Structures are given as structure tokens and as C-alpha cells.
Amino acid sequence: MSEQMNAVGLYKHLPISEDNSLVDVTVDKPEAFGHDILVKIQAVSVNPVDTKVRANGEEEQEPKILGYDAAGIVESVGEEVSSFKPGDEVYYAGVISRPGTNSEFHLVDERIAAKKPQTLSFREAAALPLTSLTAWEALYERLGISEDKDTNKGKSILIIGAAGGVGSIATQLAYDAGLTVIGTASRQETVTWAEDHGAHHTINHRDPLPPQLRDLGIEHVDYIFCLSSTAEHWDNMVEAIAPQGKICSIVETENQLDLTALQQKSAAFVWEFMFTRPLFQTEDVQEQQRILARIAEKIDSNSIQTTLTETLTGLNAKQLQEAHKKVESGKMIGKIVVEAE
Ligand SMILES: NC(=O)c1ccc[n+]([C@@H]2O[C@H](COP(=O)([O-])OP(=O)(O)OC[C@H]3O[C@@H](n4cnc5c(N)ncnc54)[C@H](OP(=O)(O)O)[C@@H]3O)[C@@H](O)[C@H]2O)c1
Structure with a gap:
């Protein structure tokens, strides 16, 4: 039997006020092959895209895992990976066509991830990738x-x-x-x-x-x-x-x-749609790694600041529901982040 991990997913696309709009689940821990890196998630952010995907769709057979912003530590790498090694601290948005970041471990293509800004904590870094790429x-x-x-x-x-x-x-x-x-x-x-x-x-x-x-x-x-x-x-x-x-x-x-x-x-x-490059695997998909690296440089040289305004602790359904509610209010200032305990 393969190794398991905790994640937050959904089976039914429901209003966030419903108890099972997001649920705690156990799923297979993925393995990294090719250009993928396996990341131990330290913090994720919630964006309007999470709420739009949550609210739209058919019933799911397997839990659908949302989450399109993360900061974490590289656990293992695929055989073609050249940018990262285990232990590296990274941040990225990922892509809408793959399982999201709301899980203990997460696979992402190295070409759309970058080293996280050195001067930021994981939660401060997790606030940035999707919005910065956009x-x-x-x-x-x-x-x-x-x-x-x-x-x-x-x-x-x-x-x-x-x-x-x-x-x-x-x-x-x-x-x-x-x-x-x-x-x-x-x-x-x-x-x-x-x-x-x-x-x-x-x-x-x-x-x-x-x-x-x-x-x-x-x-x-x-x-x-x-x-x-x-x-x-x-x-x-x-x-x-x-x-x-x-x-x-x-x-x-x-x-x-x-x-x-x-x-x-x-x-x-x-x-502008920030998933275009990874979704269509455009020839210049690696530009997203370069952009995140430039953002990290600007953060570390104090030219720009993290946009984190609120942190919830505990990467579980309850905290993510709370974050979804805040984002759905349409009154967000900066970014809300959920960090792993
Ligand atoms: N295409 C892409 O790649 C991409 C990427 C990221 C986001 N998006 C989309 O872009 C939108 C914004 O994303 P976000 O993360 O910035 O959202 P957000 O953080 O939830 O935006 C909240 C802000 O929207 C302002 N707002 C509310 N009603 C408004 C109106 N009628 N006109 C102008 N501003 C208004 C609010 O300002 P006040 O409180 O002052 O009214 C609030 O500060 C979302 O629809 C999201 O799905 C698309």
C-alpha cells in the first residue's frame, strides 16, 4: 500500500456555509518524476480562483484538492530536475489542471517554481506567487x-x-x-x-x-x-x-x-491569465520561474513588500473554509494565508 498524506478537498461543489464544502481527506502521497519536485507544504494562500473552482462543477469521484499558492521545502526531486535539491525552500502558484496545494505534500513542475525570498517566512512568501505572476x-x-x-x-x-x-x-x-x-x-x-x-x-x-x-x-x-x-x-x-x-x-x-x-x-x-503558460505548456513556461526569482530579488532588496495581511494556523478544512469566506466577501485587503501547524 502506498504512503498516505493529509489534504483538504471537496466531493461536492457547495456554498462555503455548508459543512462539507471543504473536507479533511487522506490521499496517496505523490512521488516526483521527470521535471516535478515534491514539496512539503508550509503555507498556502487562498485566491478568488479557489472559490470560483469550488463553486463550479459536477460531483467529484476523487477528492478535488484546491490551492494555487504555496511555500514549502523540497522533499524529493524527479530525475530531470536541475533547478532544485531536497531541502531547498521554494514558492510557487502551480497550475489549475493538477491537484492543488492544500495538502501535506505537493507536486509541481520545477519550471514554474523558484527559491522563496530569503528575507521572508514561509507564510509571508506564500502570499505572493499567484498574484505576483499575474x-x-x-x-x-x-x-x-x-x-x-x-x-x-x-x-x-x-x-x-x-x-x-x-x-x-x-x-x-x-x-x-x-x-x-x-x-x-x-x-x-x-x-x-x-x-x-x-x-x-x-x-x-x-x-x-x-x-x-x-x-x-x-x-x-x-x-x-x-x-x-x-x-x-x-x-x-x-x-x-x-x-x-x-x-x-x-x-x-x-x-x-x-x-x-x-x-x-x-x-x-x-x-492576462496566469495559468496560460503551464496549462498550455508553452515553450517559454520557464519564464514563470524567472519572474518569481525576480520578485524574490525585489523583496530581498526591499523594493517591494509581501502583501500578507492575515494568517490562519492549521492546514485543515475548517481554516480553509474561513479563508474562503473572507475571500468571497470581496473586501480583501492584501492576502490571507493558511499555514501548516
Ligand atoms: N486572470 C488571472 O490570471 C487572474 C489572476 C488573479 C486574480 N484573478 C481575478 O482577478 C480578480 C481580483 O483578484 P484579487 O486576488 O485581487 O481579488 P481580491 O483580493 O478578492 O480583491 C478584493 C478587492 O476588490 C476590490 N473591489 C471590490 N469591488 C470592486 C469593484 N466593483 N471594482 C473594483 N474593485 C473592487 C475591493 O476594494 P474595496 O474594498 O475598496 O471596494 C477589494 O480590495 C478576481 O476576480 C480573480 O479571480 C485573475
Whole structure:
């Protein structure tokens, strides 16, 4: 009989208020082959994707394990692994098509993991990978923003949803790149958090955005990064984007988006989905290792900070249900992490 491990999974996709929306389970401990590393999980984070996958789907025959952010210690490595050895401390998001990180041990492809920032604890590191990969790919790749401060002089970015998980790292990266950062936040706590994490200005996403920008003396912004309700913010984004500007969204929508509205401005719209590289095994999948290594460098050199705001202890169904509830509230500031005891 193979070795067993504890995990948190689900058989039925239920509202989080139901007792068995997440359950403690025992499953086979996986083994690492090929490019996989087996990681002993120290801490995980919960993202909106966990709640979306939990709420959507058929009944499962095997427990479905969620979790798309982790920090831990390499336990063993597959025969083709060249980046890591047992004992290395790593952090990563993983991929949506494989079992998630909410388990004692977890397999991940080495090409999408990196050494964790040396100056952070496991829980501080676990807050970062998914949101950092998303923000990095969106800013530097999809929007094509330069990493060079001088090139970005005089350029501006509007970040819609600046105090949430992705917003908290995106505002820091955009500030660090020398852009003028306008973040949106609707409550005093989120305004303060966004301004403390790189937003030069804040405006309220519950009110029309262009007049608030004009009040700041800003007619148009060069870039928009949309982290909430793409369709709801569409008309505002069309009006606020500069001629030849670029808009990136990470939030799927069932509504039709009127791309023609961007034609006169020759403005671009692009999606970012941080699972694209590992999901499609693109040739450049290893870029995610490089991005996480760059994030670690920026953390260790104090250019940016972890976005951890709350830690729950005990990697079990009860604590993960608590974390899911908080994320589902839509009022997250920074990131919530669940650490193993
Ligand atoms: N495509 C991808 O690869 C990818 C990656 C990560 C996340 N996502 C998606 O991106 C979204 C954001 O993720 P997240 O982790 O940043 O979420 P989050 O941490 O839960 O975001 C919470 C923030 O959203 C803000 N917010 C609430 N309603 C808003 C509205 N109508 N307009 C603008 N902001 C609003 C809140 O600010 P106030 O409290 O001030 O209202 C709060 O601070 C989620 O839908 C998630 O699934 C996609």
C-alpha cells in the first residue's frame, strides 16, 4: 500500500456555509518524476480562483484538492530536475489542471517554481506567487511596460481594484517602475492600504472614474489594469485610456465587450491569465520561474513588500473554509494565508 498524506478537498461543489464544502481527506502521497519536485507544504494562500473552482462543477469521484499558492521545502526531486535539491525552500502558484496545494505534500513542475525570498517566512512568501505572476505578466508582458524608470517617466497607469491581492502587488511594481499610479479603492481602509503600497492617487470605483481622474488633472492614462468586473468598468476604461494606450484585464466576463469602442483611439485590449503558460505548456513556461526569482530579488532588496495581511494556523478544512469566506466577501485587503501547524 502506498504512503498516505493529509489534504483538504471537496466531493461536492457547495456554498462555503455548508459543512462539507471543504473536507479533511487522506490521499496517496505523490512521488516526483521527470521535471516535478515534491514539496512539503508550509503555507498556502487562498485566491478568488479557489472559490470560483469550488463553486463550479459536477460531483467529484476523487477528492478535488484546491490551492494555487504555496511555500514549502523540497522533499524529493524527479530525475530531470536541475533547478532544485531536497531541502531547498521554494514558492510557487502551480497550475489549475493538477491537484492543488492544500495538502501535506505537493507536486509541481520545477519550471514554474523558484527559491522563496530569503528575507521572508514561509507564510509571508506564500502570499505572493499567484498574484505576483499575474501582475508581472500583465504589466511587463501583456501591457509591454518597460522595467526602466526613465522610459516610464511621465507615463501613468490606472489600477482598478488596487487594494486586493493582485492590486497590492501591482501598485508596488508599477510604482517601482516609475509610473504615476492611480489606484481605485472604495473604503478608507483600502484607500490607506493602496496609498501605502504605491498608489500616488486613489479614486473610488463605485463612482464614474473619468471625472475623478480629471479632478486630479489627468485627462487620460497610458495603461489600465482591470482587476474587477471587466464589463462594469468597460465604458469608463474606454473613456479614460489615452490614444494608443493599452488595457489589460484579468477578470472573465459573460458580457460582450465592445472592442470597436477602442478603434478611434487605436487602443489595445489584452487578457492576462496566469495559468496560460503551464496549462498550455508553452515553450517559454520557464519564464514563470524567472519572474518569481525576480520578485524574490525585489523583496530581498526591499523594493517591494509581501502583501500578507492575515494568517490562519492549521492546514485543515475548517481554516480553509474561513479563508474562503473572507475571500468571497470581496473586501480583501492584501492576502490571507493558511499555514501548516
Ligand atoms: N486572470 C488571472 O490570471 C487572474 C489572476 C488573479 C486574480 N484573478 C481575478 O482577478 C480578480 C481580483 O483578484 P484579487 O486576488 O485581487 O481579488 P481580491 O483580493 O478578492 O480583491 C478584493 C478587492 O476588490 C476590490 N473591489 C471590490 N469591488 C470592486 C469593484 N466593483 N471594482 C473594483 N474593485 C473592487 C475591493 O476594494 P474595496 O474594498 O475598496 O471596494 C477589494 O480590495 C478576481 O476576480 C480573480 O479571480 C485573475
